[in-house]
Amino acid sequence: MSAPAPPRERSRDDLPHDEGAHAPLGELPDEDLSSMLTIRAFESALLDLFDRGMLNGTTHTCLGQEYVPVALEGLLAAGDHVFSNHRGHGHYLARHRDPEGLLAEIMGRRGAVCGGVGGSQHIRRDRYLSTGVQGESLPVACGVALHLKRTEPGALACVYVGDGTFGEGAVYEALNIASLWDLPLLVVVENNGIAQSTPLAANMAGSIAGRAAAFAVEHRLVDTVDVAAIRRGLDAAVRAVRQGRPLVVEFATHRLGPHSKGDDTRSAMDIAQARAADWYPRYAAADPERFARLDAVARAHIAAVTADVVARELS
Ligand SMILES: Cc1ncc(C[n+]2csc(CCOP(=O)(O)OP(=O)(O)O)c2C)c(N)n1
Ligand SMILES: [Mg+2]
Secondary structure, eight states: OOOOOOOOOOOTTSSOOOOOTTSOOOOOOHHHHHHHHHHHHHHHHHHHHHHTTOOOSOOOOOTTOTHHHHHHHTTOOTTOEEEEOSSOHHHHHHHHOOHHHHHHHHHTBTTOTTTTSSTTTOOEETTEEEOSSTTTHHHHHHHHHHHHHHHSTTOOEEEEEESGGGGSHHHHHHHHHHHHTTOOEEEEEEEOSEETTEEHHHHOSSOHHHHHHHTTOEEEEEOOOOHHHHHHHHHHHHHHHHTTOOEEEEEEOOOSSOSSSSOOOOOHHHHHHHHHTOHHHHHHHHSHHHHHHHHHHHHHHHHHHHHHHHTSOBO
């Protein structure tokens, strides 16, 4: 008996890809644009709090990548599980829309989501769990996906990982089992081309697509910031995940800021490229009046949340 053929490697043609900064964007409800703007305002506020010496430790912002969890949120159901990583503020805010609880968590103030003991990277709320340990969530998500398959068919486990995390062995054990057991596992790779200070080209032989194919797992590449197009393009594949066809979705994305604080080793050209790919000016240009209105609301909301949380007692 011959082995089943692995799925073909997906090309950039599988989903609408970026036609450039002036291509028209698909219709996006206010709610989704507000979600992206809230994440940006939240992380900008965090950086400001750091500058004022009001936060301890470090932070890993997702500035530039906010559209990824917002796009996913439109494809996820309430009963799905979401597993996040060290760069998880956007994942949490897209899922729970709770800047207050998250900021209180980061600052260890009253009202914190996890009593202030988890901080930015270790959050658990309902079916949402994050970890700062790279790759740790993949095997855990596999177990959850198996449980969902048995007890809540149609629900899935979604895991966010970075490109660098694709170097962790646990990722491959998880892909192997997910494929073998037809688990409803959705792996979202935020490929920003760098892991801390190591560019992708220096740490990955082959490709993310090729590695998924090695386990007969479907792979899709998303190379656009157009949230409506992303959702349209992924809809059928995410439905298939719910029926037990695991999927790796690779977002070609960019982080605007450093890895965490003060550790940006990228060249000026790389940083300029990340800025040029930013969704924010693109959405601003697409509908200036609506964008300015929603952005002002998001900033005012985060400013009010910040003033409130900062004034609270420690948790
Ligand atoms: C097991 C483990 N090794 C190392 C680290 C330190 N570390 C935190 S994030 C990171 C790089 C992650 O890169 P990537 O997966 O590409 O995600 P990105 O930061 O680009 O979002 C490293 C090495 C860690 N948290 N866990
Ligand atoms: Mg990375």
